[in-house]
Amino acid sequence: xxxxxxxxxxxxxPGAVIEGALLAQKELGIEVLLVGxxxxxxxxxxxRSSSPTCLPIIPASQAVAMDESPSAALKKKDSSMxxxxxxxxxxxxxxxxxxxxxxAMMATGMFVLGNLPHVERPAILVVVPTLTHAAVIIDAGATxxxxxxxxxxxxxxxxxxAESVLGTPRxxxxxxxxxxxxxxxxxxxxxxxxxxxxxxxxxIGYVEGRDICGGNIDVVVCDGFTGNVTLKTMEGVAHFxxxxxxxxxxxxxxxxxxxxxxxxxxxxxxxxxDHTEYGGALLLGLDGVAIIAHGGSSPKEIKNAIxxxxxxxxxxxxxxxxxxxxELSHQAGDKFPGKIWRRIRSKIETAGEKNAVEEEERKGKGxxxx
Amino acid sequence: xxxxxxxxxxxxxPGAVIEGALLAQKELGIEVLLVGxxxxxxxxxxxRSSSPTCLPIIPASQAVAMDESPSAALKKKDSSMxxxxxxxxxxxxxxxxxxxxxxAMMATGMFVLGNLPHVERPAILVVVPTLTHAAVIIDAGATxxxxxxxxxxxxxxxxxxAESVLGTPRxxxxxxxxxxxxxxxxxxxxxxxxxxxxxxxxxIGYVEGRDICGGNIDVVVCDGFTGNVTLKTMEGVAHFxxxxxxxxxxxxxxxxxxxxxxxxxxxxxxxxxDHTEYGGALLLGLDGVAIIAHGGSSPKEIKNAIxxxxxxxxxxxxxxxxxxxxELSHQAGDKFPGKIWRRIRSKIETAGEKNAVEEEERKGKGxxxx
Numbered sequence: 001x002x003x004x005x006x007x008x009x010x011x012x013x014p015g016a017v018i019e020g021a022l023l024a025q026k027e028l029g030i031e032v033l034l035v036g037x038x039x040x041x042x043x044x045x046x047x048r049s050s051s052p053t054c055l056p057i058i059p060a061s062q063a064v065a066m067d068e069s070p071s072a073a074l075k076k077k078d079s080s081m082x083x084x085x086x087x088x089x090x091x092x093x094x095x096x097x098x099x100x101x102x103x104a105m106m107a108t109g110m111f112v113l114g115n116l117p118h119v120e121r122p123a124i125l126v127v128v129p130t131l132t133h134a135a136v137i138i139d140a141g142a143t144x145x146x147x148x149x150x151x152x153x154x155x156x157x158x159x160x161x162a163e164s165v166l167g168t169p170r171x172x173x174x175x176x177x178x179x180x181x182x183x184x185x186x187x188x189x190x191x192x193x194x195x196x197x198x199x200x201x202x203x204i205g206y207v208e209g210r211d212i213c214g215g216n217i218d219v220v221v222c223d224g225f226t227g228n229v230t231l232k233t234m235e236g237v238a239h240f241x242x243x244x245x246x247x248x249x250x251x252x253x254x255x256x257x258x259x260x261x262x263x264x265x266x267x268x269x270x271x272x273x274d275h276t277e278y279g280g281a282l283l284l285g286l287d288g289v290a291i292i293a294h295g296g297s298s299p300k301e302i303k304n305a306i307x308x309x310x311x312x313x314x315x316x317x318x319x320x321x322x323x324x325x326x327e328l329s330h331q332a333g334d335k336f337p338g339k340i341w342r343r344i345r346s347k348i349e350t351a352g353e354k355n356a357v358e359e360e361e362r363k364g365k366g367x368x369x370x
Numbered sequence: 371x372x373x374x375x376x377x378x379x380x381x382x383x384p385g386a387v388i389e390g391a392l393l394a395q396k397e398l399g400i401e402v403l404l405v406g407x408x409x410x411x412x413x414x415x416x417x418r419s420s421s422p423t424c425l426p427i428i429p430a431s432q433a434v435a436m437d438e439s440p441s442a443a444l445k446k447k448d449s450s451m452x453x454x455x456x457x458x459x460x461x462x463x464x465x466x467x468x469x470x471x472x473x474a475m476m477a478t479g480m481f482v483l484g485n486l487p488h489v490e491r492p493a494i495l496v497v498v499p500t501l502t503h504a505a506v507i508i509d510a511g512a513t514x515x516x517x518x519x520x521x522x523x524x525x526x527x528x529x530x531x532a533e534s535v536l537g538t539p540r541x542x543x544x545x546x547x548x549x550x551x552x553x554x555x556x557x558x559x560x561x562x563x564x565x566x567x568x569x570x571x572x573x574i575g576y577v578e579g580r581d582i583c584g585g586n587i588d589v590v591v592c593d594g595f596t597g598n599v600t601l602k603t604m605e606g607v608a609h610f611x612x613x614x615x616x617x618x619x620x621x622x623x624x625x626x627x628x629x630x631x632x633x634x635x636x637x638x639x640x641x642x643x644d645h646t647e648y649g650g651a652l653l654l655g656l657d658g659v660a661i662i663a664h665g666g667s668s669p670k671e672i673k674n675a676i677x678x679x680x681x682x683x684x685x686x687x688x689x690x691x692x693x694x695x696x697e698l699s700h701q702a703g704d705k706f707p708g709k710i711w712r713r714i715r716s717k718i719e720t721a722g723e724k725n726a727v728e729e730e731e732r733k734g735k736g737x738x739x740x
Contacts, residue, residue, distance in 0.1 A: 069553065131613060141548055144556050178511055178598035183439070186514050186595050209602030213610035222599075225556050228548035229596055230603050232579030237607040240583035241643055243501060245615065248632070248639035255632035262619055262628025269618035273611055 007036030009100020020302020174207030280305030377406030379470020390672020544577030650675030
């Protein structure tokens with residue numbers, strides 16, 4: 001598997017990015033290509049590796065600044081971002097990872113790759129820790145103004161990801177809202193819920209902010225505005241909580257001693273809370289695997305983002321999304337996506353079982369049964 | 371000061387509510403009235419106090435269930451909620467606290483009290499801990515579908531509260547958004563920001579979820595949907611983080627010993643993270659002080675909610691809100707609220723200084739200058 005990494009993207013690029021790429025190549029056995037300004041990348045790579053030819057460099061003369069507008073970024077014909085997306089489009093790499101400007105990533109990705117068939121808007125999927133397992137939030141910031149059917153498509157993509165990559169059987173899908181009762185929510189969540197409930201997804205209705213980490217939900221669906229605020233709130237509170245506790249340990253001699261004794265166990269706990277362990281966010285819905293890593297990514301974060309990219313590739317997430325949406329679209333005809341989905345619920349129990357069903361249908365010439 | 375408490379409201383009513391009321395009376399020196407079904411409340415009170423007449427009981431024959439719809443609750447003419455709001459309207463108490471059905475609280479409050487002049491929609495204000503001080507989120511769930519001018523009114527109410535009750539000088543006001551750059555946000559946040567920027571408020575622009583607990587923002591303004599999701603996410607993550615750490619301490623003998631040594635310091639930290647310490651949420655914008663405590667409130671939470679009610683009364687928050695909005699409305703005329711606000715910025719620097727300015731103007735016959 002070959003993955004392109006944007007050597008020019010991120011607050012700590014190119015140094016931390018190159019270090020992360022070296023880690024990934026060594027620890028994950030993934031072939032990594034660095035895309036960026038050749039001389040800069042070469043120099044930085046030589047400083048970090050005794051065999052500076054270990055990572056091929058794909059030259060790109062321009063870099064997109066972190067604060068550049070998406071439209072300005074699109075005008076840079078030879079940016080590392082654009083060159084990397086083109087590699088992906090031509091199939092020379094199977095995924096692309098960048099810690100750069102996320103707005104520019106989205107715009108460039110949509111421009112170069114386009115969306116998957118039947119996906120109208122891209123969505124950012126992030127994996128978050130819960131008391132029992134990992135859950136996903138989709139959309140965590142790609143599409144701010146959503147229609148109900150966009151949320152439906154997010155629900156589907158999130159469910160496929162949770163099942164195939166995270167191994168969650170029949171993922172429980174919920175729409176993030178301001179209360180669990182049906183009367184709660186806004187126009188968007190109410191209409192989206194109705195559409196999602198009509199599918200074969202394991203829809204459990206509304207979920208609240210406090211449910212996200214509780215372990216009883218696998219796929220949290222929301223518009224990109226709400227999702228982004230939620231995700232950043234989670235990061236902020238986790239950071240705050242850890243800061244308050246570290247403070248407490250510094251209180252007196254006893255508490256400092258207590259910390260020393262429990263340090264090992266606590267470190268593991270802090271790692272569990274640390275978002276950098278969970279890798280980058282997937283930009284789902286594009287016709288290619290793209291990962292947005294944190295702007296301030298450390299080498300470890302870059303490595304984890306490359307790992308997440310590799311997982312999405314090896315589980316063939318995009319093909320599965322396309323197949324499911326294609327199938328549903330075909331069966332529902334003009335009414336896609338709509339109440340017609342209810343009719344095919346019995347056929348496609350989950351995205352996972354769907355392939356088997358399709359196989360059967362192909363054998364039996366697949367007449368519509370209802 | 372006299373405060374009415376809904377003895378029938380909350381998952382643990384009437385027991386925990388009555389205990390909380392007794393605590394408040396004893397520790398805060400506030401005169402508390404219990405509103406509810408007389409015989410039930412009398413029996414419960416007698417079980418908890420040697421002088422069962424210490425808290426007067428105002429009879430109300432009906433109780434609003436936690437899952438009752440607001441419209442069903444409004445039909446109960448003799449519910450504890452309705453009777454308490456009527457006491458408040460008649461001035462027999464200065465505030466009302468309930469851990470009951472929050473939708474019913476809002477509906478009944480709006481029906482009985484109505485809104486403050488120039489406040490179009492009520493908002494829930496909650497106080498949250500940060501690294502340095504306490505900040506407020508407004509609206510945390512009262513008004514799901516907001517117009518920009520509603521957010522403007524929330525910003526104003528939140529700023530007045532932060533300044534007068536929390537003692538924050540010139541509170542920094544921000545609109546919660548999915549990024550700090552001006553191009554971020556949605557139609558609502560963009561329009562609201564423009565309106566808030568045109569006032570005398572200390573507006574710092576967009577803030578992100580991760581800023582809430584960071585200590586660099588005092589008043590986080592948002593619609594009730596976003597605010598509710600955010601607040602519940604904060605609660606969920608704090609709970610999750612503490613659970614992960616408690617887990618870590620149980621890991622082995624060393625970590626358990628470490629916990630024992632640092633226990634005292636940690637308990638204080640956990641208390642700092644514990645939302646129950648911060649009391650109930652204010653239902654701001656009503657023509658009277660109303661507090662919604664958590665549905666599952668413990669006696670301590672009830673006591674803290676009564677404390678918060680007392681603070682809002684003693685700082686005369688509603689009068690200040692009315693004065694500021696009245697003044698602005700008067701000066702802006704038909705265009706209120708709008709760009710005209712910029713013109714009066716020099717006059718009204720903050721809600722706090724505003725009273726002095728008004729005083730001056732009154733002495734000098736207060737001709738409009740500008």
